[in-house]
Amino acid sequence: MSLQNNHPPLNERSQHLLKVLVERYIRDGQPVGSRTLAEETVLNLSPATIRHVLADLEEHGYLLSPHTSAGRVPTARGYRLFVDGLLTVKPLDDSTVKQCQQQLKPDLNVQGLVSTASNLLSDVTRLTGLVMLPRRDHVTLRHVEFLPLNDNRVLVILVLNEQEVQNRIIYTDRVYSAAELQQAANYLNEVYAGCDVSQLRTQLLQAMQNDREHLNNLMQATVDVASKMFDKPKNSAPDYVMAGQENLLDLADGATGINRLRQLFATFTQKRDILYLLDQCLNAEGIQIFIGEEAGYEVMDECSLVAAPYSVEGKVVGVLGVIGPTRMPYERVISIVDVTAKLLSVALSQKGSDLDLLHDK
Amino acid sequence: MSLQNNHPPLNERSQHLLKVLVERYIRDGQPVGSRTLAEETVLNLSPATIRHVLADLEEHGYLLSPHTSAGRVPTARGYRLFVDGLLTVKPLDDSTVKQCQQQLKPDLNVQGLVSTASNLLSDVTRLTGLVMLPRRDHVTLRHVEFLPLNDNRVLVILVLNEQEVQNRIIYTDRVYSAAELQQAANYLNEVYAGCDVSQLRTQLLQAMQNDREHLNNLMQATVDVASKMFDKPKNSAPDYVMAGQENLLDLADGATGINRLRQLFATFTQKRDILYLLDQCLNAEGIQIFIGEEAGYEVMDECSLVAAPYSVEGKVVGVLGVIGPTRMPYERVISIVDVTAKLLSVALSQKGSDLDLLHDK
DNA sequence: TATTAGCAATCCCCCCGTATGAGTGCTAAA
DNA sequence: TTTAGCACTCATACGGGGGGATTGCTAATA
Incomplete structure (x- = not known):
């Protein structure tokens, strides 16, 4: 999981170019060339200069040319640098937040809240949402x-x-x-x-x-x-809930092919791998991002997972997030996952407080 | 739903050739030509003769040439004639039946039985299985x-x-x-x-x-x-259970394209259309087959649904079946659906008899 | 009349060559 | 250090020419 070696020092300009390139690539999925980059950026550099920089970035493993005369594409490492420091998180617009808030009413039962959250993630990001069922160490x-x-x-x-x-x-x-x-x-x-x-x-x-x-x-x-x-029931319920698998179909374009997609679906039905990934987020503090091959599962290549823990009364009880192509709009997705986690935490905690109200009476 | 006009009289030979053609096409998905058919069949006819017959069948709407120099492919109407009378249902081999029987133990709860049946259908047919939840008119x-x-x-x-x-x-x-x-x-x-x-x-x-x-x-x-x-709960449970959606990916080859597939997935999440189709089977006696466009839903083109009602103590309470490409091995699928419906009926009825046992005590 | 052989015609598919264009790396000049 | 120029690479698109499979038609045959 940790990077093979520390990021070598990257000057401001290189970083900025990498950022612009990744953003552009995320926007329209085409390899980005020096000319495009020269127009896109504010630095007023000639394509030739930019080519030098890009060659550097490629040498350091942040970029990759699909072939000689194509532009460049971020590698997993490039994405990593991007999400770790370069990207500017867009706060979610208020209307969307309101909409989410309305849907996650605390008077739903736990099942309802979880599946609503999952649908919410899927709908707003147009990716596949998933929510781990809350597990409490302390069941009354x-x-x-x-x-x-x-x-x-x-x-x-x-x-x-x-x-x-x-x-x-x-x-x-x-x-x-x-x-x-x-x-x-x-x-x-x-x-x-x-x-x-x-x-x-x-x-x-x-x-x-x-x-x-x-x-x-x-x-x-x-x-x-x-x-x-209290023996574990045989047909125990699923440990997480997914919504929007159909959005995975966007992965099926181009070279990735239908086979990888099929594997991915198989993974979901088997769900072991996914659960393992989610578990890793349980102990983490804020948003966690797994980028493609980093996860170690071959099927997850070309895929990323953006996840955040959610909690009840301050204690982390579960994880939620979205799965989608590595090339996903992280700026939006991150804030959506973040907000959803917080809203779900609030909704669940309010339910929990029923307990207090009850005892007061 | 009913056919536009009665099947015009079709002599034995034409029917036999249609049968062989459909079987062959189902086997390997390629348009079938007169030469292949001449070799395949036992009739010892020359390709030329067969061409005459095929031209006839095409004229009557049972077949279709994708283009001039391709073989022929069954139309929805051709499939209909095939499944209505021509096909020879293969009884399921005993080992598979045993396997199914073992899985559908009556000591699972209703949910468990339904999802097991769904998985069974999906696994054995390699298509998408779905089972409507049993609805009883009579809830104690x-x-x-x-x-x-x-x-x-x-x-x-x-x-x-x-x-x-x-x-x-x-x-x-x-x-x-x-x-x-x-x-x-x-x-x-x-x-x-x-x-x-x-x-x-x-x-x-x-x-x-x-x-x-x-x-x-x-x-x-x-x-x-x-x-x-007894007011209906808001988040009412899903009305049917599916398994093996990933097998739908086989549809994504060739000309059908990824878009139709996406529509199909959308249909499943919306599930209204599917439910409507299933409902139609509730009143029917045995196996029902919907072939592609017959269903009236555009998205279902290229798809067929093979369904059978299942019952508890003689009363029909639900429907199960599989969805797959129109070009599916009906001979096998039909008997699988049939057997599964019967086994599920038995399992559910045995559960029901707990009631009697209880009252006897 | 039913069947068959022969034959021209059709059309998809594959392959190949070429043109195009985008993008690169290198070099030399500013 | 930056830039302009240039040769080079390579994916993509386009077009033409076989090859192959199959058809429909016609005429001969049983």
Whole structure:
């Protein structure tokens, strides 16, 4: 990930030319030549001079000529320098921000917020948006309900963090009656409502040891059922949400060909690689940008990922961002990702504060 | 949808040649000429004779020459005749059927079954699979739970049809205490468990009129909350599930171009058109096939949809199928769709029988 | 009448050569 | 250090000429 060697000193002029070249290339996708650059820039230099500079930049690995008589194109390294220091982030216009703000109403459920954010990213950037589902290290049990199915199967309904509902089917060691299950649920709801789920199992076992004399059927049932309750469900939900995959089709022009695109789609359905990339952003502070080959995945060549963590009450709980061609309008995309992350953080935190309101009452 | 005019009488030989031509074209995608056909078929005819027949078929609208010196290609009408009567359905080999059967275990939840079926269709056909979510005209309430949130919002958890859990947030007219909600839930669970949800509201109102003297707070709360309970949620879940969209990329070869593909993707995200097509299959008996332009949607040109309804306990509750290029191996696809529909029906029906088992106990 | 062989005509596709134009690198002058 | 000039490279577009495949037609054949 880190660059092979430090950026060699690059004088102001070279940097400026690189910036203009990258911007131009991002604009219209054609290799940029010295003549164009001479007209584009304010420096009033002749194409010949610019050619010298460009030759330098190419030598240092920032640029690349597709062929002898074409203009030049930024390399991954060139993009890296560009996004790291050269680019001027355009703040998003207020109307768009307002629009986003309106869509991300905190009275949606978590699922709704996440998919709305994903659609938002996709719509505004015209790229592919994706949002990791928020994972909290600290999940509070609010309410639990057991319903007997046939044989030794039990439907468990968990209400977590005030509003999230999860349900799964567990297989118990023996058949429990509806009354037993009801009692077990009542016990859990009375004693453990508000507790952290991750510690619930150990707490239960402790309680069982302390009141060894009271170790009756009720407790047994409770422990049996509750300990199965938090096993990972088989068909666990997807870990992130995507929108706008169709925008990836823009990649299909020119030499990149349809095959790479197919690989990319395959990656998405497999989703392991993507998740790994997203995970790397979890610990980072602000916006993270992965440029093409840097990611290490061959399929991601020609692609970039712009991502930002989002948080609930100050704690980072997830990552969102967009995937698109390396040649994407970073100035816009960065601020869009940034704003969306902040808005989602706000929306989720407001939901969280329901909890406080509730306890105050 | 119906054909413009009846198929004019087509002698055996013409039909056979059309069949062979379509099969061949499906195999390798190249226009088929008279010489190839002469070798392919068993009829021992000279290319010249076959040319006469082909000219006839073309005149009747079954075939089409891309240009003067190319072979011939089936038209939508040609495909129609082919799938309606000519094609010989290949039964699926047992190992594949077994494999499908193993995947569609009835102990998955409905969501799981549907997405597994979708993946199955996509994997086995290498096309895009889609499954409409089962909609039952008859939804039984098993259990309901109310949890107060802040202000006048209530989290409602519904258990329907024994295993399906739905949850949503409703806004009540006034703030209810936890105790009130608990009572209301108890009342509903005791009196209306096992009832049809669609009739629940009217039944409630009736009950309220009968016991007018008992119209206490409890009843008021119950009616207030319960009547809001079944309003359609805003972010309603998607109505069908797709898998294998990446297989659509095969369409992107040659003249069809990337633009049509993009339109197609847009269609999928909008999903209205698709749903309309699927709906048409709901009332049909067996396998339905839509061929390209027949569907009436321009974007669906060059595409076909092979669909079959699936059922629970004999009643049709949904449709599944695959979408792919008009030039697809119908013989295989048809039997795959057929088998998948039957297997899904079986799996869903077995789940349904949990209900009976439960009541027996 | 149905089938077949023969044949000219058509048209796509591939290849090749050429012209064009954009852009480069080099060199020498300012 | 910058610039102008120039030869060179190479992708792209254009056009013409085979080669190949297939057709439709006509006339002969069974």
